[in-house]
Amino acid sequence: MTTESTSAPVGFIGLGNMGAPIARRLLEWPGGLTVCDVRAEVTEPFVAAGARSVTDPAQVATHARIICITVIDDAQVTEVLTGPAGILRTAAPGTVVAVHSTISDRTAQELAARCAEHGVEFVDAPVSGGAPGATQGRLAVMLGGSAAAVDLIRAPFGCFADLIVHAGPVGAGTRMKLARNLLHFISFTAATEGQRLAEAAGISLTALGKVVRHSDAVTGGPGAIMLRDTTAPIEPDDFWFSILGHVRDLGEKDLSLALELGDRLDVDLPLAQLAVARLAEGLGVAHPALDKETP
Template sequence: MKVAFIGLGIMGGPMAANLVRAGHDVLGHNRSRPAVDRLVEAGGRAAGSVAEAVRDAEAIITMLPADPQVTEVAYGDDGILAHAPQGALLIDMSTVTPATSAKLAADGAERGLRVLDAPVSGGEAGAVEGVLSIMVGGEAAHLDAARPLLDALGTTVVHVGPAGAGQTVKAANQLMVAVHIEALAEAAVFLKASGADLEAALRVLGGGLAGSTVLQRKQGNVLGEQYAPGFRLDLHRKDLGIVMDAARELGLALPAGSLAAQLVASACANGDGGLDHSALLRGVQRLNGAVVSPTEREDVA
């Protein structure tokens, strides 16, 4: 298929490259040129504007940071709705509010576009490996048409309901991931302060009921205390805002989610927003005065 891919960042870049490897003709656009150059090196093509990217596309994929960027790319004078051909698929794989996705689907349909919201989970590693989990909202027939693309990007592609439903499921995903990472961070601080072999402990925990994809993907960050962003804390803060706003509208109490949102906000306020969300470990360390081992505690005493 002829694919316009808009947003070639940490996630979008490898996703677009996987579409090239799957045999699709990918024309990419990004605000910064180096990301476009990387796609060209992978076999894709470069577009100088959104309008140029989408003009002849059979499918348009957006992978952008938040609602304002999606709105700008979709509705601007140079945007998708003004320049995409009738009948094209528009697949927004960004994480935005369900209301934004529902509006885009309705407005796109008025212009003859087939719109899906298809946010993803799996982080940078999942994007690189093509094993993302993709939660799709919109008409089932549109998903059938989009499957050749989505199957090149993920191993779990599930239709979860009408327009906006994909974003609702993604919000739940981000809630669970934040709580899991915070639990991993607290466990790591507890284990280290107790004098346990942290690497061995995380290995055995991963084989039991405490095991999770979060533990599998993030234990290297925790062990090395290295936080190159696979998914930035400032983006996770935005996502948890979506969760808490939706919960408020529904009249729901989400105590663990509320605490996770506060801890992520605290990490961002302390300058960690550009780090990977596994840097929640730094917040737990701050709360505990940069944890020391039992032997060091005795030395201090």
């Protein structure tokens, strides 16, 4: 680890619900912290804790060589970078700009090209873990950018993240985050479907929630099956064939029982119907492949 990577001054733009707890973890960063937000009052606790506060992104870039951006959307990120008082007006060549906001991967690539014109490195760096993860320093960060830029930001990012993944070139971090959040919100939708079934069956929803959180903490939840390098069908002699075949059998059995219960209680379960139809193929152990192995 180079001296630069452990002492580079850091700037942070956007101290909202997610940005503030991340930035607080950087208050003791040896290179110092400069903060900026359109609401001057939210910077006051940071100043009291020893950070520098400035009024616009261009001023951040005069003090920082690693700049984190946590604002709302693509338009705000673009303004922070390229606007009249944007980072690129003053950023020195070699500055690394990391965007924690979840934006379009195309926007990330377009902004990286703009940054490159100024000798500035752009990294899309969306996070997963929410404000509690940020507060605890346990975020996962998915990085899209050059190896050199990623190496420079690993040390300061270690203040707020305990998992840092270099997903690939610019845009890859965002694409990983979108895939992760697709799973996240489909799971939420599945949770609402499970709640409807439980409610119709006279089951306590809060008790069910306790069981789900408890068992997912033990088993890893949906991430427990995400251990292969490919989604291709699994060959019968592959290590995962019997394991995921067993998962398929259990899943199809339990989904069928849940669907039968839903039919009796007149509860529509469209996600369960999709799941029972697609589970085997999604796991890579579709029925024809398994049936060939059945005596």
